[in-house]
Amino acid sequence: MQSRSLGSKREKAERLLRKHNLKVTVPRLSVLSVISEKETATSQPDLEKVLGKSVDRVTLYRVLNVFEEKGILHKIFDLHGTATYALCSEECPEHIHSEDHVHFTCSKCNSVYCLNEVTIPTIETPIGFRVDAVGINAVGICAQCQSKVN
Ligand SMILES: [Zn+2]
Ligand SMILES: [Zn+2]
Numbered sequence: 585m586q587s588r589s590l591g592s593k594r595e596k597a598e599r600l601l602r603k604h605n606l607k608v609t610v611p612r613l614s615v616l617s618v619i620s621e622k623e624t625a626t627s628q629p630d631l632e633k634v635l636g637k638s639v640d641r642v643t644l645y646r647v648l649n650v651f652e653e654k655g656i657l658h659k660i661f662d663l664h665g666t667a668t669y670a671l672c673s674e675e676c677p678e679h680i681h682s683e684d685h686v687h688f689t690c691s692k693c694n695s696v697y698c699l700n701e702v703t704i705p706t707i708e709t710p711i712g713f714r715v716d717a718v719g720i721n722a723v724g725i726c727a728q729c730q731s732k733v734n
């Protein structure tokens with residue numbers, strides 16, 4: 585996927601925005617492109633660093649809020665309590681995020697990974713309870729850091 589042309593990546597981002605009835609704007613496209621390029625979830629300070637002056641802080645804040653509300657991005661807190669953002673799966677409903685994957689936070693590099701291949705089992709609840717979202721957070725050492733040790 586890395587060698588894909590910029591064109592198709594942009595098209596994909598535009599399609600995602602239209603699907604959620606959002607206007608295609610440069611800041612929205614920029615945020616999507618940064619987040620979709622990274623293997624790990626991206627924090628707001630990191631986004632600010634990468635985007636530089638092209639997207640100001642207030643705009644970035646708004647873009648992230650809209651994306652979260654629309655079910656495009658979901659928020660995960662890292663070990664320092666900083667919010668990081670990752671793309672939602674295609675089926676994520678608006679307002680209720682039901683990510684069915686495990687979040688892994690590395691205690692060494694503080695990266696947050698969406699482990700999409702690890703699915704969360706169905707949770708049995710007592711009668712009268714309705715589950716809308718389940719989250720599992722795992723903490724440990726990521727593959728990147730493990731390989732540095734050896
Ligand atoms: Zn979501
Ligand atoms: Zn790590």
Ligand SMILES: [Zn+2]
Pocket residue numbers: 658660670683685686687697698699
């Ligand atoms: Zn996730």
